[in-house]
Amino acid sequence: MIEVRNLSLDFGPTRVLEDISFDIPAGEFVCVVGPSGCGKTTLMRVIGGLLKRSAGTVARHGETVKGPARDIAIVFQDYANALLPWRTAEGNVSLALEAAGVAKSERQARIHDLLRRVGLGNHANHYPSEMSGGMQQRLQIARCLAQDPAVLLMDEPFGALDAMTRQRLQDELLALAADTGVTVFFVTHDLEEAIYLADRVIALAPNPGRVQDIFDVDLPRPRDQLATREMPEFLKLRRALFEFMQAFEA
C-alpha cells in the first residue's frame, strides 16, 4: 500500500536520508528504530507529506504522495502542543470532523464513540490541561481516528509517558489497529516497544539515514506484555537489535 523508492532528502548541503526503499502492505504494523539523528522522524514526516523529498518517490496505492492527506493521520510525540488547549476533549476530536466536513448533527455521536474507544468516555468535557499525559495522548489518538485514517503515522507517541501507562497504551493501540485494520508506521527509540508492537522492524543507520536492516517479527497475536516478552523469538530479536544499535554507539 505504501511504496517508498530510492527516497533521499537533503537539508541544504547535508544529506539526511539516503536511498531508502521499502514497501508496507495494507494493515501492517511497521516500527522504525535507529540511533538518534538517523532521520526516523524525518522519514515519517516525508511519508506524511509534511516534508518534500529531494529524490525518489513515495506512493500510496500507486499514487505519488504530494502533500498531507486526510486519511493519513499523524500522532505527534508532544501531545500537549498538538492539542487545542481552548477546546475540550470533545472539541479537539470535533476539529478533525469539522475539517473533514462531517455534518454537525453526525458529529456528536461519532465524537462520543471515538472517546469511548480510547477510554475517555467520561472526560468529554475536560480540557487537555485537566488531563494526565496518558489521557492527552489518548485524546490525540482519538482525534487521529476521527480522520478515519488508512494510515496512522506515529512519532514516538509514548516516549514521554511512564512505563505502566506506556504498556497500557501499547495494548490499546494494538487492539485499535486490529479492530480498524489501519496501517501503522510507528517511530520509536525503544527497541522492545518496537518488537512488541510490530510485524516488521525497520532499522535505520545514521549519517546519512539509510535502511540498515529489516527484521520480520514472527510473534503470535494478540500479544501479551509478559508472555510475548519472554518468548525466545522476542529475546533473539532484542539481541539482534541491541547489537545493531551498539555498532553506532562508539
Next chain:
Amino acid sequence: MKSIRAFAIPVALIVIWEAIFRFRDVQSDTLSTPSRIVVALVQGLGDGSMLTATGDTLAAGGLGLLLGSVLGVVVGTLFGLVPVVSRGLRLTFELLRPIPAIAIVPVAILIFGFGYAMETAIVAFACFFPVTILAEAAIRQVPPRLSEVSRALQMPLAARLFKILLPAALPRLFVALRLAVGIALIVAVTVEIAANPMGLGQRLMLAGSSLRPADMFATLIWVGLLGWVLNLGLVKAQHVLFPRMAGSSDAAT
C-alpha cells in the same frame, strides 16, 4: 493590615498638605488644597460637565482604539502569516512607526478639522503600530505543531485562521489590547491638551489657564482614576479569560 499600612504615607502627606495651606494661609494660583480639589471634583461630577468631557474623550479615544487595534491585528496577522509581505513592507512600516502620534496633529487638523474625527485618527495611528508588532509576534509564536496539525487535517486557510491561529494567539492579542488602551487614553488627552477643544484634556487646559487650580487638579485626579479603572478592568478580564496567561504578563505592566 498590610493594605492599611500602605495607605499611611499617602494619607499623611495629604493631611500635611492640607494643614500647611490652612495654618500658613497660603494663597496660590497654581496649587490648591485637598479639600478644595475634592469639592471641585464633586461639583464637576454633579453639574455633568466632567461626565460630558469624559464621554467625549472616551468616545474619540475608544473609536481610535478600535480602529487602530482592528487594523493592527489584521496587518499584524498578515505579516505573521506571510513573511514575504512582512519583509516587503518592513521599511515603510519602520519609517512611519517612529513618528510621534502628536506630531501628526497639524496634518490631522488640515484633513479633518477639529473634533472627533481628528482625535480618532490620531489615536488610531498611535495604537496601530504597537498592536501590529505584537499581533505579528503573537501569530509567529503559535506552536508550529498546531500549524502541522492543521496541515495534516488539510484545513482551508479560513478554518486554519479562525479555528487554530487566532484562538492560539488570543491571549497575546489581549495583552496588545491592554497596551493599546493605555496608549489611547494618553494620546486622546494629549491631543485635547495640545489642540482639540473637547474632552478632559481641554478641561485641564481651561482650568489651568483660567487660574482654577482646584478644578485642574480634580480633572487630573479624575483622568488618573479613569486610567486606573480601565487597566484594572482589563487585568481582571484577562484573569477570567486567560487564567494561564495572566500571571506571565503581569510582570510586563
